[in-house]
Amino acid sequence: MTVLQFNERVYEAIIRRRSIRRYKKEEVDPALQGKILKFKSKIVPLEPENQFDYTIHRVKDRPEGLVEILGLYGKIADCPHFILPLLRGQKHVHEDLGFRMQQLVIYLTELGIATCYIGSAHREEKVREMFDLGEDERITAFILFGYPDERLEARQFEEHIWRNVGARNKKPLEQILFKDTFGNPFPLEELEPRHKKVFEAARNTPSAVNTQPWRFIFKDGKVVYLAVQRGLQYHKKLGAAVGEKYKFCLTDAGIVMGNFMLASRVYGFQGNWELIADEGERKKISSLLALPSNFYLVASSSF
Ligand SMILES: Cc1cc2nc3c(=O)[nH]c(=O)nc-3n(C[C@H](O)[C@H](O)[C@H](O)COP(=O)(O)O)c2cc1C
Numbered sequence: 001m002t003v004l005q006f007n008e009r010v011y012e013a014i015i016r017r018r019s020i021r022r023y024k025k026e027e028v029d030p031a032l033q034g035k036i037l038k039f040k041s042k043i044v045p046l047e048p049e050n051q052f053d054y055t056i057h058r059v060k061d062r063p064e065g066l067v068e069i070l071g072l073y074g075k076i077a078d079c080p081h082f083i084l085p086l087l088r089g090q091k092h093v094h095e096d097l098g099f100r101m102q103q104l105v106i107y108l109t110e111l112g113i114a115t116c117y118i119g120s121a122h123r124e125e126k127v128r129e130m131f132d133l134g135e136d137e138r139i140t141a142f143i144l145f146g147y148p149d150e151r152l153e154a155r156q157f158e159e160h161i162w163r164n165v166g167a168r169n170k171k172p173l174e175q176i177l178f179k180d181t182f183g184n185p186f187p188l189e190e191l192e193p194r195h196k197k198v199f200e201a202a203r204n205t206p207s208a209v210n211t212q213p214w215r216f217i218f219k220d221g222k223v224v225y226l227a228v229q230r231g232l233q234y235h236k237k238l239g240a241a242v243g244e245k246y247k248f249c250l251t252d253a254g255i256v257m258g259n260f261m262l263a264s265r266v267y268g269f270q271g272n273w274e275l276i277a278d279e280g281e282r283k284k285i286s287s288l289l290a291l292p293s294n295f296y297l298v299a300s301s302s303f
Helices: 008-016 030-042 066-070 093-110 121-130 152-165 193-203 234-238 242-266 279-288
Strands: 051-058 081-088 114-119 141-146 177-179 214-219 223-229 295-302
Touching: 008 093, 008 193, 008 242, 030 051, 030 093, 051 093, 066 121, 066 141, 081 093, 093 114, 093 141, 093 242, 121 242, 193 214, 193 242, 214 242, 223 242, 242 295, 279 295
Parallel strands: 177 214
Antiparallel strands: 051 081, 081 141, 114 141, 214 223, 223 295
16 A cells, blocks of 8 residues: 655645635546545545545536535536545544545645535435435535636635635634643744644644634643534534534544644654544543533544
8 A cells, every 4th residue: 555645745735725616627637537536545544444435526427406515606616526525434424534535635735736625514415315325425525626717807706705704814823722721822932843833734724614613732742632613603604404513513623633644744743633432531631621611522642
């Protein structure tokens, strides 16, 4: 099995990536599409028991009814391809999907290909039917991809969308990184430059409706805990039913763990994310970290 390469190119792609919604009509060369498919074997799992897979589709060959789901009326223009990522398995499905999809998104960015996630967790049944997928195949988002439209009008449109969703407004580290307990901002001057680089990568992560639900508690200079905010209003903006909103913040948790893992490898850290599965343990650690009740403890990693 080939392994992921962790180098400055990866870090640079994490920082450079933006969601793109205006594309050139031009399709990506089939040989390059083959490379994208081969990348599968390099993707690091979060839960090794789960199986991750994805297929590449042409937007023009899409099944009937997908236009609305992909937001192809108005918001997204001329995108030639989409990826359907899916996971077979039961364990931490949304976190694992996010974690693996993000490695793919960063690889595409490295190749100079633009992407945009399209959340579908709230329409999973419909998507499963459309693609004739099995009950055990889980989906939380599509990944649109192609070459960005560089024309002035398209760039101006992107700027307009970015302003609308506040995509440029990523929360500063002071708001998302705490020292030892929740709410205690980490004095940035105390942060080692290598650690800072990794947290900067995390800060630059895409999230559904740019909610950036993640908070990091860096404890005793050794362990990082990840918690996500619950009760965010995804359903209003995405049309998702109230019960569905957790799927998005858990997907976002997986995505941010993906960026964190990639960046930490670039800077020589070897820690792995361990998901917290036991409710008793979650309660105990949450109390130790003084986590407010609207935050959900997801995982920890040595750092
Ligand atoms: C799980 C997920 C679902 C998303 N769904 C959509 C979507 O349906 N439509 C859309 O235009 N953007 C979607 N996005 C993109 C976000 O709006 C975008 O990541 C956020 O605004 C931050 O901007 P950036 O990706 O340029 O950093 C999604 C992102 C994620 C992570």
